[in-house]
Amino acid sequence: MTLDVYLSGEIHTDWRERIVTGAEGLDISFSAPVTDHAASDDCGVAILGAEDSKFWHDRKGASLNAIRTRTYIERADVVVVRFGEQYKQWNAAFDAGYAAALGKALVVLHPPEHGHALKEIDAAALAVAETPEQVVQVLRYVLTGELPR
Numbered sequence: 392m393t394l395d396v397y398l399s400g401e402i403h404t405d406w407r408e409r410i411v412t413g414a415e416g417l418d419i420s421f422s423a424p425v426t427d428h429a430a431s432d433d434c435g436v437a438i439l440g441a442e443d444s445k446f447w448h449d450r451k452g453a454s455l456n457a458i459r460t461r462t463y464i465e466r467a468d469v470v471v472v473r474f475g476e477q478y479k480q481w482n483a484a485f486d487a488g489y490a491a492a493l494g495k496a497l498v499v500l501h502p503p504e505h506g507h508a509l510k511e512i513d514a515a516a517l518a519v520a521e522t523p524e525q526v527v528q529v530l531r532y533v534l535t536g537e538l539p540r
Contacts, residue, residue: 392534393418394417394418394419394468394469394534395419395466396419396420396422396467396468397422397463397466397467397471397490398473399423399460399470399471399473399482399486399487399490400471400473400474400475400482400483400486400500401475401480402424403475403477404475406473407421407423407426407473407523409523409524409527410471410526413524413527414527414530417534417535418534422463422466422467423463424456424460424463424482425456425459433448433452434451434452434455435448435450435451435453435454435455436451436452438455439451439455456482460486460489461489464489464493465493467490468495468496469496469497469498469533470486470487470490470495470496470497470498471499471526472487472499472500473500473501474499474505474509474512475501484512487512487515487516488512491515491516496517496533497515497516498519498520498526499519499520500520500521500522500523501519501521502521506519
């Protein structure tokens with residue numbers, strides 16, 4: 392079995408690389424949002440033309456990013472959503488809700504101190520992990536049935 396896994400959420404740490412590296416040898420295809428913050432913010436105006444208003448600048452970028460995000464979430468077998476420690480990831484909350492609404496297997500990743508704030512999102516998840524390594528163990532178990540060594 393091959394898993395398609397979408398890695399959503401926080402873009403300021405190496406959590407995605409830790410999961411991809413840890414999952415080497417497993418039959419997993421990973422996808423993710425554009426993690427270059429400037430490119431993600433400016434894609435709409437770079438492609439569709441400049442805007443005088445910051446609102447419409449952001450709206451164009453958000454709309455193009457939504458095409459990518461929705462497409463990859465719809466194709467995914469598993470959606471991993473990371474809520475980081477420093478920044479508010481409002482888009483991650485949307486991604487988690489969208490994945491749950493589609494019936495996708497949702498794995499939420501966040502530090503324990505965010506448990507109360509994210510309790511509704513955690514309730515929609517099939518697994519709540521605190522580290523990228525736990526996410527790898529979840530994926531390994533799903534594919535192989537193997538417990539951590």
